[in-house]
Each structure stands twice: as structure tokens, then as C-alpha cells.
Amino acid sequence: xRWLFELLSSSIGKKLLxxxxxxxxxxxxxxxxxxxLFLFVSEEAFNEHAHSFASNVIIRTIEALLFLAIVAHAxxxxxxARQNRLARPVRYRRHRAAGTRTLASRSMLITGSVxxxxxxxxxxxxxxxxxxxxxxxxxxxxxxVTETFAxxxxxxxxxxxxxxxxxxxxxxxxxxxxxxxxESARYTPAIRAVGLFLAVALxxxxxxxxxxxxxxxxxxx
Amino acid sequence: MAAASSANLDLTLDVWRQASPDERGxxxxxxxxxxxxxxxxLELLDQLNDRLEREGKEPIAFDHDCxxxxxxxxxxxxxxxxxxxxSGITSCQLHLRSFRSGDxxxxxxWRSSSLPVIKxxxxxxxxxxxxxxxxxxxSANTGSAPDANALPVSRTKAELAMDAAACIGCGACVATCKxxxxxxxxxxxxxxxxxLPQGQPERHQRAVRMVEAMDDAxxxxxxxxxxxxxxxxxxxxxxxxxxxxxxxxAGKLRAVT
Ligand code: FES
Numbered sequence: 001x002r003w004l005f006e007l008l009s010s011s012i013g014k015k016l017l018x019x020x021x022x023x024x025x026x027x028x029x030x031x032x033x034x035x036x037l038f039l040f041v042s043e044e045a046f047n048e049h050a051h052s053f054a055s056n057v058i059i060r061t062i063e064a065l066l067f068l069a070i071v072a073h074a075x076x077x078x079x080x081a082r083q084n085r086l087a088r089p090v091r092y093r094r095h096r097a098a099g100t101r102t103l104a105s106r107s108m109l110i111t112g113s114v115x116x117x118x119x120x121x122x123x124x125x126x127x128x129x130x131x132x133x134x135x136x137x138x139x140x141x142x143x144x145v146t147e148t149f150a151x152x153x154x155x156x157x158x159x160x161x162x163x164x165x166x167x168x169x170x171x172x173x174x175x176x177x178x179x180x181x182x183e184s185a186r187y188t189p190a191i192r193a194v195g196l197f198l199a200v201a202l203x204x205x206x207x208x209x210x211x212x213x214x215x216x217x218x219x220x221x
Numbered sequence: 222m223a224a225a226s227s228a229n230l231d232l233t234l235d236v237w238r239q240a241s242p243d244e245r246g247x248x249x250x251x252x253x254x255x256x257x258x259x260x261x262x263l264e265l266l267d268q269l270n271d272r273l274e275r276e277g278k279e280p281i282a283f284d285h286d287c288x289x290x291x292x293x294x295x296x297x298x299x300x301x302x303x304x305x306x307x308s309g310i311t312s313c314q315l316h317l318r319s320f321r322s323g324d325x326x327x328x329x330x331w332r333s334s335s336l337p338v339i340k341x342x343x344x345x346x347x348x349x350x351x352x353x354x355x356x357x358x359x360s361a362n363t364g365s366a367p368d369a370n371a372l373p374v375s376r377t378k379a380e381l382a383m384d385a386a387a388c389i390g391c392g393a394c395v396a397t398c399k400x401x402x403x404x405x406x407x408x409x410x411x412x413x414x415x416x417l418p419q420g421q422p423e424r425h426q427r428a429v430r431m432v433e434a435m436d437d438a439x440x441x442x443x444x445x446x447x448x449x450x451x452x453x454x455x456x457x458x459x460x461x462x463x464x465x466x467x468x469x470x471a472g473k474l475r476a477v478t
Contacts, residue, residue: 003477011402011442012432012469080442084400087441089334093235093248094327096301098397098451105446106399175445181467183460 011083012179014076019176021073026173028066029202039209043142050141054130074116081109104171111168118161150217155210162203169199229255230322234269236281237297237329239338242345246338248327258318262305263288263295265317282341288313290454293389296396297342298329303393303452311391311454331396335403335438348438349390349406355434356427357410359419372418382416385409387455394449394457400441405449407435408461415468425472432469 007013035053038046053059104111125148126141135141148154173195177183182191215221232253239246251269260268263285270280286294290311297312299305305315320326328342336344374382386409394405411428414420420427443462450459 003473007473010432010469011436011440012466013473015442015466016470080444084402084441084444087334087401087439088332090332092298092301092329092332094301094329095298098302098448100447100451101399102446105444108444171445178445178463179466181463181465181470183463185460 014080015179017072017076018080019179021069021076022172022176024069025066025073026169026176026198028062029206033202033205036206036209039142039145040212043140046142046145047140050130070116070119074112077109077112102171104167105175108168108171111164114164115161115168118157118164121157122161146213149210149213152214155214158210159207162207166200166203169203170196173199227258227318228322229257230317230320230324232256232265232317232320232322233325234265235325235327236341237338238281238341239330240279240340242337242339246341256317258316260317261288261313262299262315262317263313282339282343284343285313290314291389293391296331296391296393298327298331298396300326303331303396304391304454308451309454309456311389314454331392333392333395333401333440335401335440336392336395344392346390346392348403348435348440349392351438352403352407352431352434353410356423356430357414359414359423361419361422363419374417378416382413384458385412385416385461388413388453388457389455391454393452393454395440397448397452398441398443399446399448400444402443402449403435403438403440404443404462404465405453405457405459407431408465409457411465411468412461415464425468425475428465428468429472429476432465 008017035046035049038049126145129135129144130141135144149158174192177188177191177195182188212221230253234251234253235248236251237246238249253265253269256265256268263283266281266283273280283297284294286292288295290313293311295312296304299312299315304310304312305319307315307319330338330342331344332338333344335348336346339345388406388409390406390410392406395401395403398405411431414427415424445462447459450457
């Protein structure tokens with residue numbers, strides 16, 4: 001255990017933790033999206049899928065790990081940001097970027113924080129209801145989700161959160177690979193390209209759902 | 222600012238003045254009229270210091286030695302750029318022809334809690350020495366020079382190692398990084414050995430020790446934004462950082478297994 005503690009107290013160790021938890025959470029998005037696509041199939045299909053997930057032991061275990069990963073990623077991120085601030089106590093009067101920083105890389109703390117707040121709201125609205133609340137009591141998850149998505153304010157919150165998530169992932173995915181030390185002239189361009197594509201495509205697919213149900217309830221489609 | 226000029230220049234300098242590490246510093250304005258465009262930036266400071274001395278004032282302290290970009294002594298931020306606006310050169314290699322008459326230049330020391338200001342533009346870089354002492358060497362007795370081809374090294378590896386060895390330890394990477402991280406310096410100093418056969422026996426242990434010394438000095442954490450590479454006068458590649466990450470992780474895992 002001592003070696004783990006030592007590893008996590010080092011700068012590279014903390015970045016390793018950020019990378020591993022980040023990629024784990026990122027890979028979960030794919031599984032989550034797969035489930036959400038049933039929303040477009042039918043009420044039965046969606047509820048059936050959700051139920052089969054909720055009753056699967058492996059999924060429940062991964063779920064617990066996901067919660068741990070969220071907490072570890074958030075706290076380590078905050079701690080690293082604090083250390084980084086302390087490393088330059090006196091600010092520059094004039095400091096120009098060399099040109100490789102991006103909007104995404106500079107705003108990791110902000111985009112991450114907003115996504116975290118969104119996650120709390122999101123988990124309270126759906127996860128909590130499924131496991132302990134109304135859906136657990138017999139109501140249809142499909143009805144809960146589609147009715148919630150149809151509220152314009154709620155849909156807007158989802159879309160904004162997904163945009164920020166995309167910005168977060170645009171830097172996060174490729175940065176994670178670097179922190180893991182995975183870098184080669186041969187594969188890095190491909191990793192960057194696929195990472196960037198997924199960073200935008202996954203949140204876009206998620207955002208399409210509240211947009212769809214808002215438009216549907218408004219009679220547009 | 223990029224346009225070359227041949228006429229003499231009038232420049233306004235805002236230079237950071239700080240009498241000692243514990244004293245509060247501040248910017249002082251100096252007007253420099255009719256400066257030759259062929260002058261280096263350090264020569265500009267020399268001229269200014271001559272004037273200050275004649276006026277009975279304290280000259281500006283700044284580090285310098287070789288004045289040809291190889292020793293790594295000089296360095297400060299000029300208008301927000303480490304070593305000035307040109308890429309691939311040190312402050313001593315920067316000429317006034319890079320500026321235009323009338324330019325207003327802010328001259329600041331590297332700012333990092335790990336490289337604290339000693340006086341004016343001079344910072345204490347002993348944290349770098351501690352990183353080297355922790356592992357930036359090989360412990361073999363090297364004896365006399367071996368036969369050139371007795372130890373085969375591939376051309377690619379040799380080139381990469383030479384690129385890493387070009388690091389002059391000036392501190393521009395720390396100064397530029399928004400987190401004041403010393404990863405590029407540490408990675409270059411570890412890579413120059415990790416890429417060669419002589420560096421193999423201690424490779425992972427070296428990475429671990431150097432990173433520990435780096436952390437102990439209080440440098441920030443790398444967030445993979447590559448700003449260091451862009452402002453490095455020796456254009457050390459950011460990819461050395463990934464190698465250091467790899468070697469460090471391998472070193473830690475090896476210690477457990
Ligand atoms: S004085 Fe030696 S590098 Fe500038």
C-alpha cells in the first residue's frame with residue numbers, strides 16, 4: 001500500500017490517476033450512449049434495457065467503480081490545480097502563450113467543474129429515481145426521461161453541459177494518453193484524431209436526445 | 222514587432238527591480254534613445270547599466286556568461302515571451318532589430334516559487350541542480366574514450382539523445398508553463414541518458430529519483446499543453462516528457478514487483 005501512496009503523492013502519479021479515471025469515465029460514455037439509443041426504439045425496449053442493466057451484478061460493480069472514479073478525478077484535479085497555482089505565487093504582468101495552448105486546455109478546471117455539477121443534477125434526476133425513487137416504485141423510466149427532456153430549460157442545461165463536456169474531452173483524451181507515456185510519431189496523430197472525434201461525437205449524440213424530445217413535445221417533429 | 226529596421230531605435234523599458242529575495246519588487250521605467258539595431262538585448266542592458274552607474278544608481282542585475290546561446294545563464298521574459306519574441310534563441314542572441322522604434326518592452330524575471338528571484342532579473346536555479354544531483358548521471362566508471370563503433374547506437378536514437386542533450390537548463394520552460402512545471406527540463410536531462418546504452422542500467426531508477434527531486438522543489442504539474450516546447454531556445458521536443466512519464470511509471474511498478 002505504501003508504494004501506492006507514494007505513487008499518488010508524486011506529480012506523475014497524480015496525473016496517471018487523472019488519466020486512468022478520465023479514460024474509464026470516457027469509456028463509460030459509450031456504454032451509456034448505447035443504452036440511451038433505445039429511447040428512439042420504444043418505451044418497452046428502453047425500460048427493458050435499463051432494467052437488465054440495473055439487475056446485472058457486473059454492471060452494479062462497475063457502477064460503484066464509476067462513482068469512485070468521479071470522486072478521485074474531481075478531487076485530484078482540484079488538488080493539482082491548487083498546486084499549480086502555488087507554483088507561481090507572483091503573477092506575470094505580461095505573459096503570452098507560445099501558441100499550443102487551446103481554449104480546451106486552459107479551461108479544464110471550469111469545464112470539469114460545470115460537468116461535475118451537471119452530473120449531480122443528472123444523477124439525482126434519473127439514477128436516484130431508478131434505484132430508490134419513483135421508477136423503483138414502478139413508474140416508467142422512459143416516461144420520466146422523455147418528460148424531463150421535454151422541459152426546455154432542462155434540455156438547455158443538458159445541451160450546455162454536453163458542449164462543455166466536449167470541450168473538456170477535446171483536451172482530456174489526448175492529454176491522458178500523454179500522461180500514460182503513450183506517444184509515438186506513428187500512432188499519436190491517430191490517437192489525437194480519434195480522441196477528438198469521439199470527444200465531440202459522443203456529447204453531440206447525448207445532446208441530440210433532449211433536443212429531439214423538446215422539438216417533439218413542441219410539435220415541430 | 223517582427224519587421225526588421227536598420228535605423229536606430231528608441232525603446233521604453235519597464236524592468237522588474239527587486240533588491241533582494243525578501244523585498245517587494247516593482248517595475249521601473251527607462252527610456253533608451255538611439256539604440257543600434259545590431260545590439261543584442263544584453264548589450265542594451267549593459268548600456269542602461271552604464272548610464273545607471275554614471276548616475277550613481279544601482280545597475281540592473283541579470284545573469285549572463287557566454288553571450289552566444291550555449292551556457293543557459295541568461296533569460297527573462299520580454300513582453301511576455303521567455304527569451305523574447307523570436308523562437309529558438311536565448312535572450313543574449315536576441316537583437317534589437319527584432320523590435321521597432323517606439324516599442325514599449327516589459328522585462329520580467331522567470332516567475333516560479335521553485336526558481337525564486339535573487340535580485341532584479343536573476344533567479345536562483347539551484348532546484349535544477351538538485352534534480353541533476355538526484356539522477357542526471359550514470360554511475361559507471363567511463364574510463365578512457367571507447368572505440369567509436371564498439372557500442373552500436375542507432376542513428377535515430379543518437380539524434381534524439383543529442384536533441385535532448387541540447388538543453389542548456391535556462392529555465393524558460395518553467396517560466397513559460399502556466400503551471401511553472403519543470404517537466405521539459407527534467408525529461409530532457411533524463412532522456413539524454415535513457416536513449417543511450419550507457420543510460421540503461423539506471424534508467425527507471427533515474428526517472429523516479431529525478432521526478433522526486435522535481436516534486437520536492439515544488440514545481441507545478443504538467444498539463445500537456447506544450448507551451449514549454451514552443452518557448453524553448455533549444456526547441457527540445459515535448460515527446461521527451463512522455464518518455465519520462467513512461468520511465469517513471471515503469472520504475473514505480475518495478476519497485477513493487
Ligand atoms: S549568456 Fe549564455 S546562453 Fe545567454
